[in-house]
Amino acid sequence: MSAEIIDGKQIATEIRSKLAEEIISLSSHGVPGLAVVLIGNNPASEVYVRMKKKACSDIGVNSYEYSFGEDYGEENLLKLIDELNNDSKINGILVQLPLPRGYDEKKVIEAISPLKDVDGFHPENLGRIVIGDRDCFQPCTPYGCQIMIKRTVKNLKGKHVVIVGRSNIVGKPLANMLVQKNDMANCIVTVCHSASEDISKFTLQADILVAAAGSPGLIKADMVKPGAVVIDVGTNRVDDPENPGKCKLVGDVDFEAVKEVAAAISPVPGGVGPMTITMLLENTVKAFRLHNDI
Amino acid sequence: MSAEIIDGKQIATEIRSKLAEEIISLSSHGVPGLAVVLIGNNPASEVYVRMKKKACSDIGVNSYEYSFGEDYGEENLLKLIDELNNDSKINGILVQLPLPRGYDEKKVIEAISPLKDVDGFHPENLGRIVIGDRDCFQPCTPYGCQIMIKRTVKNLKGKHVVIVGRSNIVGKPLANMLVQKNDMANCIVTVCHSASEDISKFTLQADILVAAAGSPGLIKADMVKPGAVVIDVGTNRVDDPENPGKCKLVGDVDFEAVKEVAAAISPVPGGVGPMTITMLLENTVKAFRLHNDI
Numbered sequence: 001m002s003a004e005i006i007d008g009k010q011i012a013t014e015i016r017s018k019l020a021e022e023i024i025s026l027s028s029h030g031v032p033g034l035a036v037v038l039i040g041n042n043p044a045s046e047v048y049v050r051m052k053k054k055a056c057s058d059i060g061v062n063s064y065e066y067s068f069g070e071d072y073g074e075e076n077l078l079k080l081i082d083e084l085n086n087d088s089k090i091n092g093i094l095v096q097l098p099l100p101r102g103y104d105e106k107k108v109i110e111a112i113s114p115l116k117d118v119d120g121f122h123p124e125n126l127g128r129i130v131i132g133d134r135d136c137f138q139p140c141t142p143y144g145c146q147i148m149i150k151r152t153v154k155n156l157k158g159k160h161v162v163i164v165g166r167s168n169i170v171g172k173p174l175a176n177m178l179v180q181k182n183d184m185a186n187c188i189v190t191v192c193h194s195a196s197e198d199i200s201k202f203t204l205q206a207d208i209l210v211a212a213a214g215s216p217g218l219i220k221a222d223m224v225k226p227g228a229v230v231i232d233v234g235t236n237r238v239d240d241p242e243n244p245g246k247c248k249l250v251g252d253v254d255f256e257a258v259k260e261v262a263a264a265i266s267p268v269p270g271g272v273g274p275m276t277i278t279m280l281l282e283n284t285v286k287a288f289r290l291h292n293d294i
Numbered sequence: 295m296s297a298e299i300i301d302g303k304q305i306a307t308e309i310r311s312k313l314a315e316e317i318i319s320l321s322s323h324g325v326p327g328l329a330v331v332l333i334g335n336n337p338a339s340e341v342y343v344r345m346k347k348k349a350c351s352d353i354g355v356n357s358y359e360y361s362f363g364e365d366y367g368e369e370n371l372l373k374l375i376d377e378l379n380n381d382s383k384i385n386g387i388l389v390q391l392p393l394p395r396g397y398d399e400k401k402v403i404e405a406i407s408p409l410k411d412v413d414g415f416h417p418e419n420l421g422r423i424v425i426g427d428r429d430c431f432q433p434c435t436p437y438g439c440q441i442m443i444k445r446t447v448k449n450l451k452g453k454h455v456v457i458v459g460r461s462n463i464v465g466k467p468l469a470n471m472l473v474q475k476n477d478m479a480n481c482i483v484t485v486c487h488s489a490s491e492d493i494s495k496f497t498l499q500a501d502i503l504v505a506a507a508g509s510p511g512l513i514k515a516d517m518v519k520p521g522a523v524v525i526d527v528g529t530n531r532v533d534d535p536e537n538p539g540k541c542k543l544v545g546d547v548d549f550e551a552v553k554e555v556a557a558a559i560s561p562v563p564g565g566v567g568p569m570t571i572t573m574l575l576e577n578t579v580k581a582f583r584l585h586n587d588i
Contacts, residue, residue, distance in 0.1 A: 106427070122421070123417075123418050123419075123420075123421030123422045123424070123425065123427070124417050124418045124421055125417075125421065126417075126420070126421030126424045126425065127416070127417030127418055127419065127420030127421035127422075127423075127424070128417045128421075129421075129424075130417070130420045130421070130423075130424060130462070130466050130467065130470065131417065131420065131462045131466070132462070133400070133417070157489045158489040158490045158491055166473050166474075166475070168424070168425045168426070172424050172425070172470065172473065173424065175469070175473075175485075176424065176466065176470070179460050179466065179469075179485050179487075180460075181460070181487075181489070186489045187489070188484065188485065188486045188487070188489070188490050188496065189484065189485050190482065190483065190484040191469075191473050191482065191483050192482045193473075193482070195451050195452045195475070195480045195481070195482070196452045196482050197452055202482060
């Protein structure tokens with residue numbers, strides 16, 4: 001029996017239409033505004049920025065694009081962020097990463113006011129996640145994973161989540177989110193990674209397995225416990241054998257084989273991807289409420 | 295064969311004497327200063343404050359005590375913290391917890407400048423721990439545990455650490471510290487807790503088991519893998535059967551039985567306890583270096 005497919009696109013569509021309604025209901029207070037800052041001309045970054053702007057426009061968030069060439073300079077960027085921090089029409093600030101060489105990403109991220117850090121990358125927001133303070137912005141990708149997990153497994157209490165990968169934007173924040181004592185979490189959490197000689201010892205125990213290592217096809221069917229829920233966060237571009245010279249997007253999970261073992265699995269594409277941008281929108285609306293005290 | 299006893303007192307003494315030498319070598323820059331703030335008259339808090347002041351004095355740190363009655367008020371406390379944040383003779387600020395009723399602990403902790411937060415409780419410091427930024431203050435108890443673990447197990451790479459308990463001051467920060475990619479860490483980390491029906495399923499897998507649940511005698515011999523390293527963070531006051539009417543301090547581990555199974559074990563008292571205050575001293579000296587740019 002093949003696994004249930006966790007349709008990230010469908011969940012994202014539902015959440016986005018609720019957000020659109022919410023924005024209408026709040027319109028007497030104004031319109032949420034997101035500043036999208038793009039430095040340089042990385043083609044992937046340009047695609048992401050376009051997708052984010054479109055997602056904003058679809059649900060009624062104003063997006064303000066600030067695009068500059070690579071030579072804009074860190075000093076100017078920090079000045080811009082300072083202006084955006086103090087601009088009342090801007091509720092969220094997103095600086096598209098990676099930044100070109102010569103920019104200190106850490107310094108740039110920390111310049112964003114934690115109250116406008118809708119990407120959830122500022123240390124203050126991450127620290128609030130550690131202590132279980134929900135009055136903060138959760139990073140978009142792990143937040144999207146959490147929503148998908150909660151929709152699939154109603155009662156998370158005591159479930160063993162195994163996360164493969166310890167990145168700052170997925171593995172580590174997600175571990176902190178899922179260990180908290182609340183009904184979106186309350187899990188036993190293991191984080192395993194490349195320092196282990198044999199990660200299958202851990203993955204085989206998972207009630208919920210999150211693959212976030214950035215390694216195409218890392219998770220094989222014999223590494224998954226029958227009946228597990230599998231969330232694939234991998235977004236790896238590999239050569240497409242069916243279209244010589246072209247790339248295709250694949251996850252960290254051997255989807256075709258694992259779906260015969262798992263109870264539920266998220267695909268790539270169409271899984272975590274659409275959820276990430278959706279949580280950015282959700283955070284922007286949250287910031288708007290926060291700034292307007294509603 | 296009985297386990298090696300991890301002598302926290304001995305390790306603490308070594309570190310403290312190194313710190314004392316370091317302070318002498320830095321004396322041309324002045325003397326590190328720690329502000330210790332005590333509100334109300336909780337007897338345990340009074341003991342802790344006395345111990346911390348003595349530890350400072352022993353190694354040559356200036357401590358400045360600010361003691362006030364319960365009726366001092368949150369507003370005055372916040373004003374005091376603001377003054378201490380701006381006082382150049384103060385490198386570290388410690389507000390003894392718990393605060394009496396009527397004080398918002400979260401607000402008070404967050405009022406302390408992250409650059410003087412030698413307890414490591416400020417969300418910004420915790421967030422830096424998540425992302426592996428070592429340019430921050432690590433909370434004292436988990437930091438002490440990490441040192442004890444590293445002294446006992448030289449190569450931590452890929453070791454499976456199981457932490458029982460998810461408190462904000464021990465379990466969660468320690469998990470974040472031990473999962474990082476550096477030679478004080480690089481472990482596979484599991485956090486388990488009361489939401490699990492059977493924690494022994496996890497504890498039995500641990501190469502390194504950290505008991506930080508605050509539950510006397512929770513960890514029995516049959517829950518420990520033979521040859522494991524066991525760190526007992528519990529500090530529970532229970533009735534002393536040998537001295538009717540008196541209390542004694544016990545850990546979360548059934549020490550007598552577990553020491554016959556484990557390869558190494560830290561006792562209570564004399565284990566993590568002396569390390570906690572030592573790491574407070576270490577953080578204060580680190581703050582002094584930071585503020586003097588040395």
